[in-house]
Amino acid sequence: MTDQAYNFAYLDEQTKRMIRRAILKGIAVPGYQVPFASREMPMPYGWGTGGVQVTAACLVPEDRLKVIDQGADDTTNAVSIRRFFQRTAGVATTEATAEATVIQTRHRIPETPLKAGQILVYQVPIPEPLRFLEPRETETRKMHELEEYGLMHVKLYEDIARHGQIATSYAYPVKVEGRYVMDPSPIPKFDNPKLGNNPAIQLFGAGREQRIYALPPWSRVESLDFDDHPFEASKAAHDCDLCGAGHSYLDEVITDDAGGRMFVCSDTDFCAGRRAKGHRGRLSSEGVAPPPHPSPTRGEGGASLDAMVHVNDPLASSPPRGEGMGVGGADPEGTA
Amino acid sequence: MTLMERMTMTDQPLLRVEGLTKRYGQRIGCADVSFDLYPGEVLGIVGESGSGKSTLLSCLAGHQRPDLGRIAYDGRDVLAMSETERRRLSRTDWAYVHQNPRDGLRMGVSAGGNVGERLMAVGARHYGDIRGKAADWLGRVEIAADRIDDRPSAFSGGMQQRLQIARNLVTGPRLVFMDEPTGGLDVSVQARLLDLLRGLVRDLGLSVIIVTHDLAVVRLLAHRLMVMKSGRVVEQGLTDQVLDDPQHAYTQLLVSSVLQV
Numbered sequence: 001m002t003d004q005a006y007n008f009a010y011l012d013e014q015t016k017r018m019i020r021r022a023i024l025k026g027i028a029v030p031g032y033q034v035p036f037a038s039r040e041m042p043m044p045y046g047w048g049t050g051g052v053q054v055t056a057a058c059l060v061p062e063d064r065l066k067v068i069d070q071g072a073d074d075t076t077n078a079v080s081i082r083r084f085f086q087r088t089a090g091v092a093t094t095e096a097t098a099e100a101t102v103i104q105t106r107h108r109i110p111e112t113p114l115k116a117g118q119i120l121v122y123q124v125p126i127p128e129p130l131r132f133l134e135p136r137e138t139e140t141r142k143m144h145e146l147e148e149y150g151l152m153h154v155k156l157y158e159d160i161a162r163h164g165q166i167a168t169s170y171a172y173p174v175k176v177e178g179r180y181v182m183d184p185s186p187i188p189k190f191d192n193p194k195l196g197n198n199p200a201i202q203l204f205g206a207g208r209e210q211r212i213y214a215l216p217p218w219s220r221v222e223s224l225d226f227d228d229h230p231f232e233a234s235k236a237a238h239d240c241d242l243c244g245a246g247h248s249y250l251d252e253v254i255t256d257d258a259g260g261r262m263f264v265c266s267d268t269d270f271c272a273g274r275r276a277k278g279h280r281g282r283l284s285s286e287g288v289a290p291p292p293h294p295s296p297t298r299g300e301g302g303a304s305l306d307a308m309v310h311v312n313d314p315l316a317s318s319p320p321r322g323e324g325m326g327v328g329g330a331d332p333e334g335t336a
Numbered sequence: 337m338t339l340m341e342r343m344t345m346t347d348q349p350l351l352r353v354e355g356l357t358k359r360y361g362q363r364i365g366c367a368d369v370s371f372d373l374y375p376g377e378v379l380g381i382v383g384e385s386g387s388g389k390s391t392l393l394s395c396l397a398g399h400q401r402p403d404l405g406r407i408a409y410d411g412r413d414v415l416a417m418s419e420t421e422r423r424r425l426s427r428t429d430w431a432y433v434h435q436n437p438r439d440g441l442r443m444g445v446s447a448g449g450n451v452g453e454r455l456m457a458v459g460a461r462h463y464g465d466i467r468g469k470a471a472d473w474l475g476r477v478e479i480a481a482d483r484i485d486d487r488p489s490a491f492s493g494g495m496q497q498r499l500q501i502a503r504n505l506v507t508g509p510r511l512v513f514m515d516e517p518t519g520g521l522d523v524s525v526q527a528r529l530l531d532l533l534r535g536l537v538r539d540l541g542l543s544v545i546i547v548t549h550d551l552a553v554v555r556l557l558a559h560r561l562m563v564m565k566s567g568r569v570v571e572q573g574l575t576d577q578v579l580d581d582p583q584h585a586y587t588q589l590l591v592s593s594v595l596q597v
Binding site for chain 1: 442445446484
């Protein structure tokens with residue numbers, strides 16, 4: 001039910017117009033960061049204020065909205081944003097990727113391939129890929145203007161020099177249409193190949209930093225790399241323990257204090273869909289109704305999954321959890 | 337190509353400066369400076385603090401825009417170039433060594449990354465090649481190979497300055513601007529650095545414009561000398577000639593002010 005005290009989708013029409021203009025400009029110049037007059041939203045910075053404004057500007061009453069946070073539909077961030085739009089726009093919501101027309105996401109691209117007509121909205125903590133190498137905004141703008149992107153490779157060089165490989169595992173920089181270098185938001189680099197040649201529209205909103213950028217459908221997106229150290233979309237070398245999927249991005253979940261751990265799909269909708277089709281993983285009980293998905297922040301899984309703690313997988317560390325705390329896209333190595 | 341070949345190949349100046357003037361409001365930064373710099377030549381600019389030598393250098397290197405005058409590099413008008421072109425030039429053909437290595441280095445990036453940055457900026461995309469070149473250049477400026485992954489903040493002042501030089505020379509520039517390269521270093525480290533610079537300049541046939549207030553530095557490095565006072569050039573000529581037989585009253589004062597040990 002729509003709360004009549006607010007305009008449709010919370011923002012007033014003039015604000016939505018302004019945001020739509022920024023979105024159109026972003027789509028016209030793929031990868032270019034368009035400044036916009038970001039509004040204060042009824043949530044703290046770092047919780048998706050940019051994404052929410054972009055979603056609000058895109059929504060029409062016929063839309064069906066899906067909101068995910070780290071791939072999960074049922075975590076705090078996802079639930080609160082979904083409820084926000086249910087209340088202020090009255091749009092239908094769904095957890096199924098294929099049925100959604102607008103998907104707001106934090107730090108993941110759904111496993112189910114997107115299709116034409118869908119809009120994927122990313123929440124972006126720090127839109128400037130060069131920020132941790134060059135703190136001056138005037139200078140980074142000039143670098144974008146003049147296509148001086150050598151510095152981005154200095155970061156990758158430092159990775160290889162220190163770790164023997166490109167250790168950047170999320171917010172992996174990409175070059176769009178051979179022109180702008182873009183921060184794909186802190187998605188794992190496993191998702192990078194899905195950015196390019198995607199039939200859906202991809203929009204990126206950074207509320208605190210007041211920037212919107214976009215990838216139109218079927219854009220050419222290349223992940224930066226070296227000739228002798230090519231880009232690799234990495235994930236944990238396991239199958240999902242619930243649905244047995246071997247090609248989806250996994251979260252590592254500690255299940256007890258004796259070293260027990262399991263790997264589960266980070267995309268809850270994808271995992272549940274596979275289990276409904278009868279796929280089974282190592283830890284799913286045969287013949288019994290599939291257990292509720294053990295999302296780490298909910299902590300109400302099966303009996304053996306009580307004390308679940310989310311840890312970074314050493315093989316493919318997941319994106320940082322708190323984008324608002326400290327610096328979301330900060331490189332843990334401190335190469336800045 | 338040796339220095340002699342390079343010098344005899346052309347008698348065209350590499351850099352031609354005419355009537356360069358930069359004002360800060362009513363005050364003069366530098367006024368009506370003209371000179372030619374030939375390939376392989378080292379030009380020293382000396383003068384007291386506030387004499388306009390750093391203003392002149394930053395105008396030449398494109399960090400500031402002069403109010404009047406012309407600068408031609410290799411026959412091309414530098415001031416008429418687009419910013420893209422000028423910045424490309426300053427990444428490839430030119431180099432700038434700052435007085436304080438912290439201004440010229442990325443302190444959070446390893447020595448190898450610092451040297452490799454200019455290579456990557458001009459399109460090098462092969463990690464092994466970049467690292468090989470960085471190691472080679474660290475060797476040339478006498479930094480041990482096992483320091484390649486250390487950050488400059490772990491280096492001494494002299495090493496930082498040598499690292500800055502390596503970082504600047506890796507793309508094979510033809511014109512190097514140096515702003516007090518030995519400032520802030522103690523004398524024994526200065527001597528080693530000057531030795532190194534002299535060797536590099538000779539081996540690579542670099543053209544150098546070096547700004548300093550230290551007459552010993554220009555005596556060792558520079559072929560020609562320009563003496564500045566209050567923004568104007570008061571005397572110029574061959575280094576030995578100017579230092580041993582100063583004509584202008586200010587130059588005489590400058591030369592006689594050097595402390596003898």
